[in-house]
Amino acid sequence: MNIGHLGRWSRLLRxxxxxxxxxxxxxxxxxxxxxxxxxxxxxxxxxPVWFPSQPTLIHYWAALFAYRGLDGLINSVxxxxxxxxxxxxxxxxxxYSLARFNTGGQHLSFWVLSQRFLPPIAVVLPIFLIYRSTGxxxxxxxxxxxxxxxxxxxxxxxxxxxxxxxxRSLEEAALVDGCTLWESFIRVAVPLALPGxxxxxxxxxxxxxxxxxFALVLTSRHAFTLPTVFRAFLGFQxxxxxxxxxxxxxxxxxxxALGILVQKHLVRGLTLGAVRG
Amino acid sequence: MxxxxxxxxxxxxxxxxxxxxxxxxxxxxNFKWLLVAPAVALIAALSIYPLLFxxxxxxxxxxxxxxxxxxxxxxxxxxxxxxxVARWSVVVTAMLTALDVTFEFLLGLGLALIMVQSFRxxxxxxxxxxxxxxxxxxxxxxxxxxxxxRPFGPTDYLLSQLLGFDVTISWLTSPPWNFIALVLADxxxxxPFMFVILLAGLTAIPPHLYEAAELDGVGNWSxxxxxxxxxIGPMITLAIAFRLLDAIKLFDxxxxxxxxxxxxxxYTSSYYLYQVGFQQFHLGQATAGSWLFxxxxxxxxxxxxxxxxxxxxxx
Amino acid sequence: xxxVKIRALHKWYGAVHAVRGMDLDLxxxxxxxxxxxxxxxxxxxxxxxxxxxxxxxxxxxxGGQVVNGMRPRDRDVAMVFQDYALYPHMTVARNIGFGLVAxxxxxxxxxxxxxxxxxxxxxxxxxxRYPRQLSGGQRQRVAIGxxxxxxxxxxxxxxPLSNLDAQLRxxxxxxxxxxxxxxxTTMIYVTHDQIxxxxxxxxxxxxxxxxxxxxGGPLDLFERxxxxxxxxxxxxxxxxxxxxxxxxxxxxxxLDIGDGILFALPQKLIPRNTQAQGPDVILGMRxxxxxxxxxxxxxEGNVRYPVTIELVQPTGSRTYITFSLNxxxxxxxxxxxxxxxxxxxxxxxxxxxxxxxxxxxxxxVLA
Numbered sequence: 001m002n003i004g005h006l007g008r009w010s011r012l013l014r015x016x017x018x019x020x021x022x023x024x025x026x027x028x029x030x031x032x033x034x035x036x037x038x039x040x041x042x043x044x045x046x047x048p049v050w051f052p053s054q055p056t057l058i059h060y061w062a063a064l065f066a067y068r069g070l071d072g073l074i075n076s077v078x079x080x081x082x083x084x085x086x087x088x089x090x091x092x093x094x095x096y097s098l099a100r101f102n103t104g105g106q107h108l109s110f111w112v113l114s115q116r117f118l119p120p121i122a123v124v125l126p127i128f129l130i131y132r133s134t135g136x137x138x139x140x141x142x143x144x145x146x147x148x149x150x151x152x153x154x155x156x157x158x159x160x161x162x163x164x165x166x167x168r169s170l171e172e173a174a175l176v177d178g179c180t181l182w183e184s185f186i187r188v189a190v191p192l193a194l195p196g197x198x199x200x201x202x203x204x205x206x207x208x209x210x211x212x213x214f215a216l217v218l219t220s221r222h223a224f225t226l227p228t229v230f231r232a233f234l235g236f237q238x239x240x241x242x243x244x245x246x247x248x249x250x251x252x253x254x255x256x257a258l259g260i261l262v263q264k265h266l267v268r269g270l271t272l273g274a275v276r277g
Numbered sequence: 278m279x280x281x282x283x284x285x286x287x288x289x290x291x292x293x294x295x296x297x298x299x300x301x302x303x304x305x306x307n308f309k310w311l312l313v314a315p316a317v318a319l320i321a322a323l324s325i326y327p328l329l330f331x332x333x334x335x336x337x338x339x340x341x342x343x344x345x346x347x348x349x350x351x352x353x354x355x356x357x358x359x360x361x362v363a364r365w366s367v368v369v370t371a372m373l374t375a376l377d378v379t380f381e382f383l384l385g386l387g388l389a390l391i392m393v394q395s396f397r398x399x400x401x402x403x404x405x406x407x408x409x410x411x412x413x414x415x416x417x418x419x420x421x422x423x424x425x426x427r428p429f430g431p432t433d434y435l436l437s438q439l440l441g442f443d444v445t446i447s448w449l450t451s452p453p454w455n456f457i458a459l460v461l462a463d464x465x466x467x468x469p470f471m472f473v474i475l476l477a478g479l480t481a482i483p484p485h486l487y488e489a490a491e492l493d494g495v496g497n498w499s500x501x502x503x504x505x506x507x508x509i510g511p512m513i514t515l516a517i518a519f520r521l522l523d524a525i526k527l528f529d530x531x532x533x534x535x536x537x538x539x540x541x542x543x544y545t546s547s548y549y550l551y552q553v554g555f556q557q558f559h560l561g562q563a564t565a566g567s568w569l570f571x572x573x574x575x576x577x578x579x580x581x582x583x584x585x586x587x588x589x590x591x592x
Numbered sequence: 593x594x595x596v597k598i599r600a601l602h603k604w605y606g607a608v609h610a611v612r613g614m615d616l617d618l619x620x621x622x623x624x625x626x627x628x629x630x631x632x633x634x635x636x637x638x639x640x641x642x643x644x645x646x647x648x649x650x651x652x653x654x655g656g657q658v659v660n661g662m663r664p665r666d667r668d669v670a671m672v673f674q675d676y677a678l679y680p681h682m683t684v685a686r687n688i689g690f691g692l693v694a695x696x697x698x699x700x701x702x703x704x705x706x707x708x709x710x711x712x713x714x715x716x717x718x719x720x721r722y723p724r725q726l727s728g729g730q731r732q733r734v735a736i737g738x739x740x741x742x743x744x745x746x747x748x749x750x751x752p753l754s755n756l757d758a759q760l761r762x763x764x765x766x767x768x769x770x771x772x773x774x775x776x777t778t779m780i781y782v783t784h785d786q787i788x789x790x791x792x793x794x795x796x797x798x799x800x801x802x803x804x805x806x807x808g809g810p811l812d813l814f815e816r817x818x819x820x821x822x823x824x825x826x827x828x829x830x831x832x833x834x835x836x837x838x839x840x841x842x843x844x845x846x847l848d849i850g851d852g853i854l855f856a857l858p859q860k861l862i863p864r865n866t867q868a869q870g871p872d873v874i875l876g877m878r879x880x881x882x883x884x885x886x887x888x889x890x891x892e893g894n895v896r897y898p899v900t901i902e903l904v905q906p907t908g909s910r911t912y913i914t915f916s917l918n919x920x921x922x923x924x925x926x927x928x929x930x931x932x933x934x935x936x937x938x939x940x941x942x943x944x945x946x947x948x949x950x951x952x953x954x955x956x957v958l959a
Contacts (some may be wrong), residue, residue, distance in 0.1 A: 063554035097312035178694030210413030259411030
């Protein structure tokens with residue numbers, strides 16, 4: 001499509017702006033990537049080493065094992081996958097109910113939607129205390145439950161928008177044909193909504209994978225996730241330069257890959273389904 | 278066919294189905310509630326209950342260093358309000374949020390306007406530009422710390438080369454550079470957010486409006502002002518509101534890049550409350566503070582979420 | 593097979609009163625068409641019979657059984673939807689057999705019944721395809737097949753042909769009529785198209801704004817409409833309506849159309865109480881009852897009048913000419929090759945024996 005008033009902009013200006021933008025995005029990532037394979041004696045080199053002559057993987061080893069990055073990685077996988085699953089299992093039926101029956105009217109929708117904007121600090125303090133007293137502190141289960149609640153609003157709202165734009169006649173045909181409400185939901189609505197469920201789940205997964213605050217407060221030596229491992233690099237003394245880069249790469253590569261896979265649904269995910277991409 | 282049909286089933290009576298049990302009918306009647314029950318229960322358990330609990334905490338003495346949970350009235354609230362660090366953190370939060378959202382909006386809009394037109398590598402460039410959205414904010418903080426921290430980061434060197442004179446800025450430890458650093462990191466991560474949403478808004482504008490304007494001889498700026506802007510107005514509101522509500526929770530980058538320092542000069546409200554609650558363990562005070570923070574957020578939410586719901590309700 | 597009795601049925605959507613206290617009897621085995629303009633409540637009524645809308649007030653009985661509150665699956669009705677509503681993730685065979693699977697019939701029987709239904713509709717060769725691979729007409733047949741295979745006591749059709757193009761629509765119409773002749777199950781068919789209503793129905797139920805305007809056989813409604821709405825709804829082109837005044841001419845009741853035009857009224861058209869209802873009337877005449885005057889003398893009850901042709905619209909089999917009576921446009925039907933040109937003056941015979949007089953205040957047909 002053609003925006004008339006842009007046709008006048010010189011192509012050069014546009015090209016330059018985009019080039020700058022790409023540089024701005026990829027530059028820092030490039031730096032982290034090469035730092036993660038730089039041998040330590042290259043750290044303080046001036047001018048900075050743009051590509052190490054002797055790339056090495058020892059930082060990855062150190063990050064994953066000496067700093068227990070691997071444990072964090074495994075915990076992250078466990079917690080993110082299970083929380084995402086739970087979120088989809090609980091959120092999809094609720095979204096269906098809201099979309100088809102307008103359950104609870106404005107009030108329920110409003111309440112669920114506003115959960116998305118709840119400042120974590122407000123809930124994490126009491127949850128911390130509750131978890132300590134119920135033994136959920138520093139457990140996978142505890143974090144999974146918290147993450148499920150944390151991702152439910154987005155899952156629900158994305159699926160809500162998805163169900164709304166599905167024609168009802170398919171489910172009605174199933175009802176007349178001989179299904180109960182539940183059967184028409186499971187056998188007709190859900191299979192057709194599967195692309196939406198997958199997209200919502202990917203967003204939920206990324207949200208869990210990248211989450212820091214809850215993990216910081218609610219976990220310790222046992223159930224800590226990958227983002228929390230970065231605590232070890234605070235106020236670093238240079239020797240951790242490589243490890244922190246390596247661990248950064250380990251974390252961001254999967255989530256970027258997943259994100260690009262669902263970029264078609266990005267706008268819907270970002271705006272909780274309020275806008276079609 | 279007709280003879281077979283009368284033999285196949287007697288007139289009416291649910292034709293081939295067993296009569297519904299009371300349980301089945303009950304499930305059907307309450308279907309919509311049964312579907313929402315599990316999710317609502319879970320959210321209530323981890324949202325309503327803790328919030329109620331925290332109301333109690335904010336009115337009692339809850340401190341790991343002082344025993345007992347006696348009722349202390351508004352003492353916790355007063356302590357927070359009186360704390361200069363708390364007050365400064367609100368200023369920091371407001372300032373960073375305003376700068377963040379403003380820059381993200383302007384840059385995002387610019388990018389969106391550029392990317393609206395289809396061109397050859399558009400898809401690939403889109404994929405590149407959205408990368409920062411999927412990175413953990415802690416890691417964004419880490420990445421920028423690596424870039425800016427002296428002497429390991431290349432930033433000062435690059436700036437020296439570009440500008441011709443020696444740049445020796447301590448990006449993470451001296452004002453105002455540390456604030457700029459924080460804004461830089463946030464803008465790097467979240468500009469694509471604005472960009473994506475505004476782009477969606479721009480591509481939704483029907484092209485024939487622009488064609489008509491061109492035929493009528495309407496100039497560039499007028500076209501932008503009278504056609505483009507009104508059309509994407511709602512999107513702008515949505516994007517800014519969303520971003521605003523997320524930006525005021527700023528924590529991760531502070532944690533990784535400045536640690537709130539030097540001293541407490543880059544404390545945001547969330548970071549302040551974290552310190553009070555989990556480093557100093559004055560939980561009563563932290564809870565009271567977080568309630569004040571919550572009330573402020575709620576006011577902003579009220580306006581925006583209502584508007585969102587109205588937009589979604591449109592058929 | 594079952595009849596349907598509807599008593600005092602009401603339905604509100606918020607403030608909108610979609611169905612207003614309706615009473616209706618649909619006989620067993622009949623092809624009933626619910627027809628009317630959009631928003632008249634016909635789809636709502638159909639969906640209430642199916643169980644897809646709740647019944648707030650009144651009762652619906654199917655085969656002597658009150659179905660208020662019964663789930664759709666328990667009512668033993670089948671429905672064909674406007675957008676076909678085929679399950680995209682299932683083959684044609686599974687689509688058709690879906691209702692039978694839900695009833696846990698043995699596999700062999702399901703296959704047999706599916707094959708039989710598909711055969712009836714000429715889609716036997718499509719059983720392994722998916723809906724997205726089918727044309728509109730084929731999809732509609734699958735939808736009908738899905739309904740047939742269950743042997744329900746009532747068939748419901750919700751504007752099934754609206755999404756098809758004109759030619760396909762004519763073809764499918766015939767098939768549906770043939771289907772009813774073959775299986776004889778009670779059918780309730782909703783449409784806004786009066787041609788579908790006329791050609792398919794044993795009984796037409798013409799609705800407007802949530803109430804029944806008139807019901808009866810197609811020719812009944814066509815020849816003996818009770819109101820202007822009914823008269824104008826059925827028949828294409830639409831009946832001509834010309835406002836006029838009752839007056840006396842030589843001691844006889846006549847119509848003053850204005851501009852000096854006076855039509856003598858045949859006896860049976862004269863309303864009973866001419867004085868009481870006032871002089872204003874609307875004269876309703878169908879285009880096919882107006883023709884170019886033949887050489888013979890004016891027939892009994894007819895009126896001959898010269899007119900100036902304004903528009904000529906040939907359709908192939910016949911030609912429609914438009915002229916004005918006191919500035920009101922009137923369309924008459926002439927033979928295709930009776931070539932006229934705009935501007936020509938001809939004489940037209942108005943067969944008032946077949947016309948109606950309508951009271952403009954109530955909209956009802958007089959006498």
